[in-house]
Amino acid sequence: MVSHTVGPMEAGKKVHRLVRQLLPGVPLSGIHKMLRVGRVRLNGKKAKPDTLVAEGDVLELRMAEEDFAVVSKPTRKYGGVPREIDVIYEDETVLAVNKPMGLLTHGTAEEQRDTLANRVLAYLFDKGELGNSGFAPAPANRLDRNTSGIILFGKTGDMARELANGFKDHTIRKWYLAVVKGHVKSGGKIDVGLSRDPQQNLTRVDKESGKASFTVYDPLASANGTSIVRLELISGRTHQIRVHMQHIGHPLVSDRKYQGGKVIRRPAGSMSENAGRGMGKQQPSSRYGSNSDAEEPKYLLHAAWLRLPMGDVLHAPLPVPYRQQLLALGYPEDVISKLESEVPE
Structure with a gap:
């Protein structure tokens, strides 16, 4: 017989769904x-398929343990899903990934x-880190399709809740780099x-009934009618940076949706180069997905730094296309490297 104690991430499931998950x-x-x-059996009694389980309930499966060892193995192979991710940091409970532009965070x-x-x-x-406990790691934060940068995943239920709370109470801080007009x-x-x-897929300034939204910005460099700014999100509304910067007269360059003008094109013959890696407990990385030099950014917005509650700072280097666009705009290589190396306070 196999005994399974219902955990917090499984509470509220119907018995038949939990059994399918376990087997x-x-x-x-x-x-x-x-x-x-x-x-x-549920808590010693014959289980009904539609009964909702609670944390601490004991589910018993009348089968040999050796049989359970076979049928409890996940069968899903994630066929057709690319394995390439840009790992910034990973330990037993946390995974930090540098999302490429053009890729959805989740679906x-x-x-x-x-x-x-x-x-x-x-x-x-x-x-071999996906079991049948009922917990599947999911993004603790999200970025728009055309925004690149750091996404955190909790690899356990406890860490997932801790990260979610950290973003909610702002003990996890996040900074972006953007190129704006003016x-x-x-x-x-x-x-x-x-x-x-949602019908127009637009966010608008609404001083009367809009949700409270706060963005702190600092200019880092300027060239040819544009500026590189570092921004800290105090709240996290959809398109917040893009709308807030438009509101103060500095829309993101190439952001057509919010009056940023035409998309910047790389000059013919420009060569790609590997972006420098970050700092701290970080792993080697190569260019994956739409971080390749074949892609051109719609606008330049990158979640570059994230400070964890214990004080550690994670850094996601600029994607290669972003560096090329900055060079095309007239920003010297040493300026680009310097602004990436300065850790926000």
């Missing part, structure tokens, strides 16, 4: 038969779409409400 190698007809003949896992979340699941599956002479704080129009 991925058993066909659905076999699951129903086990329930029907009483080979599944519906069953669809096997090429999203960062699915790439991470495939990566962990191949490492010469930003001094820094400041933007405090203006935002509201979302």
Whole structure:
């Protein structure tokens, strides 16, 4: 007999769904038969398929442990999902990934779409770190498709909740790099409400009834009618940086949706080069997905730094296309390297 204690991430599931989760190698007809003949018991009693389980409940499966060892192995191979992810930092409980531009952060896992979340699941599956406990690592934060940079994943349920709380109470801080139109002479704080129009996929300034939104910005360099700014998000609304910078008259360069003008094109014959790596407890990386030099950014917005509650700072280097665009705009290589090396306070 096999005994399983219901954990916090499994609480609220129906018995038949939990059994299917625990026994991925058993066909659905076999699951129903086990329930029907009483080979599944909940807290010592015959389990009903639609009963909701609670944390601490004990589910008993009347089967040999050697059989359980076979049918409990995940069968999903994540076929067709690329394994390539740019790992910035990884330990037993946390995974930090540098999301490339052009890639969705997450989607519906069953669809096997090429999203960062699915790439991470495939990566962990191949490492043997995906079990049948009911917990699947998911992004603790998200970035828009055309924004690159740091995404955190909790590899355990406890860490996932800790990271979610860290973003919610702002003990995890995050900074972005952006290229905007105009010469930003001094820094400041933007405090203006935002509201979302899902039909138009637009975010708008709404001083009357918009959600409170705060962005702190500091100019780092200027060239040819543009500025590189570092921004800290105090709140995390959709398109917040893009709308806030438009609001103060400095929309992101090439951001057509928010009056940023035409897309910048690389000059003919420009050569790509590897971006420098970051600092701290970080792993070697190569260029993956749309961080390759074949892609051109729609606008230049990159989640470059993230400070964890214990004080450690993670850094995601600029993608190669971003560095090329900055060079094309007239920013010297040493300026680009310097602004990346300065850790925000």
